[in-house]
Amino acid sequence: MSDTVTVTLPDGSEKRAARGVAILDFVREQIGAGLARAAFVARLDGELVDLSRPLERDARLEVLTAKSPEALAVARHDAAHVLASVVQRLYPGTQVTIGPAIEDGFYYDFARAQPFTPDDLERIERAVAEAIAADLPFVREEVSLEEARALFERLGETYKVEIIGDIAGRGARTLTLYRHGDWVDFCLGPHGPSTGRIGVVKLMSVAGAYWRGDARNAMLQRVYGTAFFDRKALEAHLARLEELRKRDHRKLGPALGLFAFHEVAPGSAFWLPHGTTLYNLLADAMRRLVTRNGYQEVKTPLLYDRRLWEQSGHWGVYRENMFLVLDKESDPALPVDQRLTMSLKPMNCPSHYLIYGMARRSYRELPIRYFTVDVLHRNELSGALGGLTRVRQFAQDDSHIFVMESQIPDEVERITGLMRTVYGAFGLEFSLRFSTRPTNPADRVGDDALWDKAEGALRSALDRLGLPWELNAGDGAFYGPKIDFVVTDSLGRKWQTCTIQLDYAAPERFDLSYAGDDNREHRPVVIHRAVYGSFERFIAILTEHYAGAFPAWLAPVQARVVTVSDRFEAWGQAVVERLRALGYRVEADASSDKLGAKIRAAQLAKIPYALVIGEKEVEAQGVSPRRHGGEDLKTMGLDAFVELLAREARPPY
RNA sequence: GCCGACAUAGCUCAGAUGGUAGAGCAACUGAUUCGUAAUCAGUAGGUCCCCAGUUCAAUUCUGGGUGUCGGCUCCA
Numbered sequence: 001m002s003d004t005v006t007v008t009l010p011d012g013s014e015k016r017a018a019r020g021v022a023i024l025d026f027v028r029e030q031i032g033a034g035l036a037r038a039a040f041v042a043r044l045d046g047e048l049v050d051l052s053r054p055l056e057r058d059a060r061l062e063v064l065t066a067k068s069p070e071a072l073a074v075a076r077h078d079a080a081h082v083l084a085s086v087v088q089r090l091y092p093g094t095q096v097t098i099g100p101a102i103e104d105g106f107y108y109d110f111a112r113a114q115p116f117t118p119d120d121l122e123r124i125e126r127a128v129a130e131a132i133a134a135d136l137p138f139v140r141e142e143v144s145l146e147e148a149r150a151l152f153e154r155l156g157e158t159y160k161v162e163i164i165g166d167i168a169g170r171g172a173r174t175l176t177l178y179r180h181g182d183w184v185d186f187c188l189g190p191h192g193p194s195t196g197r198i199g200v201v202k203l204m205s206v207a208g209a210y211w212r213g214d215a216r217n218a219m220l221q222r223v224y225g226t227a228f229f230d231r232k233a234l235e236a237h238l239a240r241l242e243e244l245r246k247r248d249h250r251k252l253g254p255a256l257g258l259f260a261f262h263e264v265a266p267g268s269a270f271w272l273p274h275g276t277t278l279y280n281l282l283a284d285a286m287r288r289l290v291t292r293n294g295y296q297e298v299k300t301p302l303l304y305d306r307r308l309w310e311q312s313g314h315w316g317v318y319r320e321n322m323f324l325v326l327d328k329e330s331d332p333a334l335p336v337d338q339r340l341t342m343s344l345k346p347m348n349c350p351s352h353y354l355i356y357g358m359a360r361r362s363y364r365e366l367p368i369r370y371f372t373v374d375v376l377h378r379n380e381l382s383g384a385l386g387g388l389t390r391v392r393q394f395a396q397d398d399s400h401i402f403v404m405e406s407q408i409p410d411e412v413e414r415i416t417g418l419m420r421t422v423y424g425a426f427g428l429e430f431s432l433r434f435s436t437r438p439t440n441p442a443d444r445v446g447d448d449a450l451w452d453k454a455e456g457a458l459r460s461a462l463d464r465l466g467l468p469w470e471l472n473a474g475d476g477a478f479y480g481p482k483i484d485f486v487v488t489d490s491l492g493r494k495w496q497t498c499t500i501q502l503d504y505a506a507p508e509r510f511d512l513s514y515a516g517d518d519n520r521e522h523r524p525v526v527i528h529r530a531v532y533g534s535f536e537r538f539i540a541i542l543t544e545h546y547a548g549a550f551p552a553w554l555a556p557v558q559a560r561v562v563t564v565s566d567r568f569e570a571w572g573q574a575v576v577e578r579l580r581a582l583g584y585r586v587e588a589d590a591s592s593d594k595l596g597a598k599i600r601a602a603q604l605a606k607i608p609y610a611l612v613i614g615e616k617e618v619e620a621q622g623v624s625p626r627r628h629g630g631e632d633l634k635t636m637g638l639d640a641f642v643e644l645l646a647r648e649a650r651p652p653y
Numbered sequence: 654g655c656c657g658a659c660a661u662a663g664c665u666c667a668g669a670u671g672g673u674a675g676a677g678c679a680a681c682u683g684a685u686u687c688g689u690a691a692u693c694a695g696u697a698g699g700u701c702c703c704c705a706g707u708u709c710a711a712u713u714c715u716g717g718g719u720g721u722c723g724g725c726u727c728c729a
Binding site for chain 2: 097098099100101102103107109115116117118160163164166167175176185186187188189204205206207208209210211212213214215219220221222224250254255261262263264266381382383384385386562564565566567568592593594595596597598599600601602603604610612614615616624626630632
């Protein structure tokens with residue numbers, strides 16, 4: 001064996017290195033001292049590794065500095081270790097568990113009877129800063145599982161010992177320890193060179209978290225934090241959080257008169273006049289769109305006998321989430337669960353199956369596409385509720401499409417076209433996620449053969465679309481695999497909204513059929529799909545995406561007339577009436593405020609147009625529109641403005 | 654549901670070792686008649702989340718409840 005190895009750098013150049021030399025030494029000697037100082041971690045043949053690792057074989061090497069996002073994730077994991085080390089010093093008896101880097105930061109879960117207080121957090125944060133200032137190197141060591149087990153048993157770290165058991169169960173023979181100072185943890189790594197390289201750490205919050213995320217397990221104390229290589233980046237992150245806070249639909253919604261919540265109906269919104277307008281505009285646009293695409297709107301009952309849910313499978317796997325209703329005519333001596341014989345619908349699907357089954361269907365009718373906007377109820381955990389995004393009552397733009405198997409790819413493509421139309425109209429990017437059968441057989445209906453078929457069909461439809469998608473194994477609905485659309489808003493946040501789900505099980509359960517061209521009965525396949533997802537969630541996303549300043553076609557109030565003084569009220573009123581007569585949503589500011597104050601009020605109400613009316617406008621029988629944001633369009637005749645508004649207020653689909 | 658924090662005027666927030674509370678904005682009234690992000694003055698507005706308990710006295714302390722917020726595996 002040669003005593004040198006060949007190292008290929010990202011630019012394609014090759015260098016020879018002594019076998020076994022540490023990456024950092026190689027970089028310093030063969031590339032440059034500057035890069036060696038800036039280096040944080042390395043990527044060796046695609047795998048992130050410590051700079052202290054030796055070069056043992058020919059490999060591709062990439063040096064990552066503080067500029068790379070991967071390095072930041074490593075630094076955050078470093079920060080989690082530092083956090084754990086100071087917590088164990090400050091709070092003896094606290095056990096460590098896991099502490100990964102996550103999007104925007106990291107967390108660490110501690111086993112400790114006493115929760116951390118905000119004061120504790122401050123104290124811990126100071127100690128973390130000291131540990132960073134001490135600039136302790138991270139030292140990697142590989143040990144046998146037995147050694148590791150002995151070490152952590154001696155330290156009394158029962159969770160770590162449990163994890164070692166899992167690792168052993170996966171067939172590993174060794175694991176790696178990382179030390180800084182006198183503190184040790186085992187960890188896949190990699191880590192940065194030393195604590196001093198982490199930069200600045202800020203602890204964000206404390207929270208309870210179940211061990212392994214399972215409510216049957218012990219409650220751990222989770223500390224969330226974030227870390228950045230420099231203070232400016234941290235401040236930019238905090239500024240972004242502040243921007244998110246300002247755009248939060250839970251603040252903007254009530255402030256703009258869109259919706260509100262009341263404690264007597266947790267998880268169910270009250271739609272205020274402005275919000276109802278917005279809701280209806282979205283619903284109307286969707287109705288037009290789907291009608292043009294061959295859908296038929298139907299309305300179905302809200303309350304059903306449990307037999308329906310038993311047939312659909314909901315009673316078995318979804319009952320926890322359903323609102324059950326007591327049958328008052330049932331025998332009071334019976335146990336309560338036997339008297340709860342009705343349920344509010346949590347989904348529209350079974351009712352659409354019933355409609356399908358109400359007539360004999362021919363292959364010539366397919367695809368049959370039912371569309372429903374009905375109120376649905378799902379009993380979410382009280383602690384999981386929040387704003388419009390986690391609610392108990394909502395409505396979907398819900399459809400179930402009955403197709404022949406051969407029609408699946410076309411239909412998926414057609415649905416994707418709807419998604420493009422709608423999301424394009426809002427300037428929302430989306431990506432696709434393919435979710436397959438739930439891992440636990442108890443969480444799904446239908447046998448494996450059906451799942452194989454459904455997953456295969458959806459996958460080939462995906463391939464035909466040619467859009468990039470990622471796999472989300474085990475996250476399918478209980479009745480079928482699905483394609484989720486993940487939307488990215490103006491702040492770069494991702495939201496799961498629309499969905500396409502394939503269902504071979506339901507037609508079996510409901511004995512749905514159609515007469516084929518062979519004059520024999522066949523099973524249709526059901527496609528579940530929603531474009532907005534739920535109106536509630538979609539309006540939350542749009543509110544934050546637009547920061548409450550909706551485009552003219554959606555704005556609850558499209559224009560507000562602001563007069564320079566009340567001498568011009570007559571023409572102001574005439575303008576309001578003319579525009580209203582044409583169907584526009586217009587109001588007047590009749591206060592005795594000065595123009596500047598009225599403009600400010602219109603701006604804060606996020607109304608697309610303030611129509612300034614003074615002497616000039618009365619003479620010209622026109623208005624001077626000022627767009628939200630400040631653009632002054634100068635005086636124009638009322639007809640010219642009507643034309644402008646007509647263009648902008650036209651629904652884009 | 655579980656862990657933690659929080660709950661004072663429509664909104665944003667002050668406040669008192671336990672002696673029933675204030676500001677700014679908004680609202681209302683009046684004056685002002687004004688040209689693109691705040692005219693001036695006055696008035697009114699409170700079950701200090703709810704229910705118990707302790708106390709001469711509870712918005713404040715204790716207990717229980719409700720709601721909201723941050724979380725509850727992007728698995729060493």
